[in-house]
Amino acid sequence: MIDSNTNVLVISAHAADFVWRGGGAIAKYVKNGANVQLVVLSYGARGESNDLWNIEGQTLENVKTTRKEELLAAAKCLGLTEENIEIWDYQDYHMEINEERMERLTRKIREVKPHIIITHGPRDAFNPDHESVSKFVFDAAVLSTSNGVRLEGTTTAKQAKIFGFEPHQSEISSFHPDVILDVTDVYEQKKAAMACFGAQGHLISYYGYKAELRGNHARRCSGNNSYKQAEAFSRFFPLVGEELV
């Protein structure tokens, strides 16, 4: 059950990943009262802002400013406020992971103490940053639970469940849809959030179609016809619990 005791940490490699791939999940958890924290590691200025760079005289600072406005507007549509969001402004394409960054994320996980982490899955064709971030998050999550990893001012976290976003081209990224999350009741919010990324119209329709396809799969796998739109996620390790779900 989702409620105000549920802590969720979303880690997005670039400015818009959390919207295309997890916007429904975020809106759903926020709506149900969960404490959702978002870390955006980069603006995606180099690798995911092609349309902006097509503008004559574009500059890196200006791209970042635009992306920041878009991502904050989108996050707002999903129910997040600025206090829930950190932007770490790493360079993208390629994103480098080093010891200082590992410690920073480990600290963040210990601070949030998430029950659920949502981030990129291990394989994502055409997007090496997403693969690096997936390993980065997993490794930091492991460190966060180990009390021999001494970080002043922190206490260890319990092992969070980790879910992977669906990559853009799922089959060539070895994606397995372990969980299909119904997002019907928050889908209007996701649509509004996607619309904030005006320069990427092709992705808005793309992820709109995806939501419908996953809704179809949700109906077929469950026999429940009330599902309209859905998002798919991979699990990083087995589900553990008190019933067969």
Place this chain on the structure above:
Amino acid sequence: MIDSNTNVLVISAHAADFVWRGGGAIAKYVKNGANVQLVVLSYGARGESNDLWNIEGQTLENVKTTRKEELLAAAKCLGLTEENIEIWDYQDYHMEINEERMERLTRKIREVKPHIIITHGPRDAFNPDHESVSKFVFDAAVLSTSNGVRLEGTTTAKQAKIFGFEPHQSEISSFHPDVILDVTDVYEQKKAAMACFGAQGHLISYYGYKAELRGNHARRCSGNNSYKQAEAFSRFFPLVGEELV
């Protein structure tokens, strides 16, 4: 949530499979009030009764009688009564699947209208019967939902979730533990049920150790140290629902 509205159908290829591999799950669902139905397809007289055949002058009828007594006693330990159990007495090793049997199982699924089906997973090294039964159950489950498959006196079922037992040698059977079910609170019942198969002492200890190992995995994956014993299952298709579990 498990309650009296939860219908569960367990399909076991041989006399004892449901105990070694799903005894905890059965006891747990029964204990929580679910309606659990068990179909045992064969006595395992040819393929899984080696110890009985070591007795001088053994006969097929006698083996079946012994296996029947054992399985009913074990089922009782798990909380099942004879009304919950059907034994179809097919020949094992090899178990043949034909059209009449497919119709029979399709009818059974339509009658029980299970939310959950528990049976053998698709691969099980050294046990061709288990692999045949896995496909048999899956195919019947598909037929049961299709209203063009006209079986007098039946109405279509909704798509059940299907879970696969852990095979004996998991890695060489490509088993993936999608769900690890905590069975701590019913583990004494499972132990009692296993003890009913007196001639198979090596399996009693084997599945006892398994339960402990899966309990360890349950703790590591969840951070929840109250889990002591567990059972692992594969899922036949994605989990669909309203939260990330």
Place this chain on the structure above:
Amino acid sequence: MIDSNTNVLVISAHAADFVWRGGGAIAKYVKNGANVQLVVLSYGARGESNDLWNIEGQTLENVKTTRKEELLAAAKCLGLTEENIEIWDYQDYHMEINEERMERLTRKIREVKPHIIITHGPRDAFNPDHESVSKFVFDAAVLSTSNGVRLEGTTTAKQAKIFGFEPHQSEISSFHPDVILDVTDVYEQKKAAMACFGAQGHLISYYGYKAELRGNHARRCSGNNSYKQAEAFSRFFPLVGEELV
């Protein structure tokens, strides 16, 4: 290059499979002058006509009649005429493959001598018929090339390239999109063909979305932005040729 020397054989398990999954390919080959032959193995009366069976007083004969009208209308939209189509009217769900049917299909392949065969791929979750047909077609294709398989009145075929349709839920069917075929220039025909299956509105939109997603993948993998809609296929064995394509 596609021209009037190109022979194509499409084998569809049920009435509408060739439209949802290969309608663009068929229309494209017909448009470019290829000789396209279609074999529809069944009407899908039991397994893929749920909506028709929801009509009070429905009969098997009536379902078949409806499905036949629909499939012929759809085939016409794709450019096929009745001479190009055979309907073998096998029972579906489950479709049985036997020696007589194997010989019939082997004969058909020897008669058409296809350069390309398009049919179901080896795995298709929730659709056991599609899996049976995939093996059926592959095995018949092997037999068709062997001159020790003596079938009066036939001569052996050369090994055809075999392509697998994209299954409904690709990732859980281990589908690999080896070839993404641009169908932009025939997409209106495919839409018209899909519209012939009036009772299956949810599939019409489903496969419409799919075409757009595959169009997006086509653009990303090639850098060619003229691609709008596409269909994906698996290959049954390696591409052989005179250049790296």
Place this chain on the structure above:
Amino acid sequence: MIDSNTNVLVISAHAADFVWRGGGAIAKYVKNGANVQLVVLSYGARGESNDLWNIEGQTLENVKTTRKEELLAAAKCLGLTEENIEIWDYQDYHMEINEERMERLTRKIREVKPHIIITHGPRDAFNPDHESVSKFVFDAAVLSTSNGVRLEGTTTAKQAKIFGFEPHQSEISSFHPDVILDVTDVYEQKKAAMACFGAQGHLISYYGYKAELRGNHARRCSGNNSYKQAEAFSRFFPLVGEELV
């Protein structure tokens, strides 16, 4: 160690499979004194005798006669005598497995009591017979060890190690070379055996090249430069023993 207490059973789907793919292994075991028994299930008259059928006026009986002469001559080169060979003369392409045949092979295994079974591996692209035979042999081997499978005049066998031949196109058959067997010291015998299949010159050179490539792999994996020619096999289940080999 190979010696006169070592029982080996080789099961070949067609007339020449045991030569191309396991001729070196057979010669090596015979040379070292092992008791090697060969069962050839068919003459391969329909599926693997293309060259013979190119002869004007060819008949099935004549093809079988030719294949029989070739296979006996080849077996002789490998050190086998006619007492070591059974030809079951099943129809090939497709080879049907039924209950009577399963019992026959189970009996054979119980009679030979092999320590090692060599046969086709589970996947073999373009050769459905090989895949059927692989499952046939594995299933019979399982039955042979179960004392509830009562076959008059037989006693149960111990579980044999089972090795799979390398298929013709290894990568598209998911072949894993678990064991690479040095056949340098018997390679001349294998060459002589291959030469008995005069009509299949392209295979003689093909398997000659293969032996050299596997010899190269043997050297690279072991650092032992005395290996010249080798054969690769898959294992059906883990190696068990007293050292790490």
Place this chain on the structure above:
Amino acid sequence: MIDSNTNVLVISAHAADFVWRGGGAIAKYVKNGANVQLVVLSYGARGESNDLWNIEGQTLENVKTTRKEELLAAAKCLGLTEENIEIWDYQDYHMEINEERMERLTRKIREVKPHIIITHGPRDAFNPDHESVSKFVFDAAVLSTSNGVRLEGTTTAKQAKIFGFEPHQSEISSFHPDVILDVTDVYEQKKAAMACFGAQGHLISYYGYKAELRGNHARRCSGNNSYKQAEAFSRFFPLVGEELV
């Protein structure tokens, strides 16, 4: 179709990789008028020059000189001139990839604007350098297409098709032969090129045998008996196009 508008970039980790594994492809593209550029990242002085180091008093400089002469001679046999070749002289075993090198290769790709890139595939047992280079090339190819990656004096490239060389031991390197390229008409050139690496006689025969085996596969998969020798490649992502090839 290959012609003078076809740009090809070949990236070879060590001095001879492009010859053993892609010499036929290079010769074929050159012969058909394509613009083929070759980057050799290292001389392979540490890891692939064992025979040279067996010479008493050998020095690193001398090894490099010898390798350079050999590779230039071999490239000439394939139709390349020195203007088509760059040798970057990185240290091998292990080859380090850093930001400066990533930028250099990204620039190179933007300069050549290849339609086709040929390099090492993602897995290559016993050769960690090949695996590093595979990722290096893929990542640089992704960067080369993104207009947010600003490199003065360059313009973005379109996404190239990327093909992976066959690794030395294909099955244990998870190699999938997606494309088998007929090299019959340029095979004499490849033989001449291989002969330039005099100290590696065992590889000359090894890759000679490989070419024959792949020729056999080419014939079997296509039914085209004019293919004699061939080379196999993996594809990094799906084929996109206007027909089913």
Place this chain on the structure above:
Amino acid sequence: MIDSNTNVLVISAHAADFVWRGGGAIAKYVKNGANVQLVVLSYGARGESNDLWNIEGQTLENVKTTRKEELLAAAKCLGLTEENIEIWDYQDYHMEINEERMERLTRKIREVKPHIIITHGPRDAFNPDHESVSKFVFDAAVLSTSNGVRLEGTTTAKQAKIFGFEPHQSEISSFHPDVILDVTDVYEQKKAAMACFGAQGHLISYYGYKAELRGNHARRCSGNNSYKQAEAFSRFFPLVGEELV
């Protein structure tokens, strides 16, 4: 055959890995007279000493001291003396691999000239250090055989066989049990060694159960009922030899 000419090198990421996962193998090789060398890369102070850090006022130095005492005591139980052991005291969680460390391990391999290397396998869920060490050891083993890798005072090693420990959660680590080693005759030693890690009682029972389960698998796969306890290992590349084992 194991004897005094057999050189074994065991490389353990943390203080206790070699005991839980390879203690039986070590004891067996020592008992049979082999020359077994152990390198422990770290004390596991940060990642595998949770229980010690639960002690009030714990320090890193004290944790290392405790771990050192435990590991030396355990190694002694397995028959190793301090001359056979090197502790490199790298920081764990995460363990960094750099050029100096690569050279150090390459030297060590050239010094020991192992026939067998035992270390971590390539995948180990929840344990990124184990994965890094697996690649570290494999790469160093490759370098150790190449005579172009000039390290003063060393001579090249022959290619060792490399075996991977069973990871803690085998199925989610893609572990394949290629070899199951009977450790019945040294199992008391392993138990004694495990008991040296007093603070990790849950692992002592865990690996005790594992040994029994693997013993069961050993019996089933071989038909040899004398096997009681066993350890499973993966192979890094194919077995090469003179018989089918």
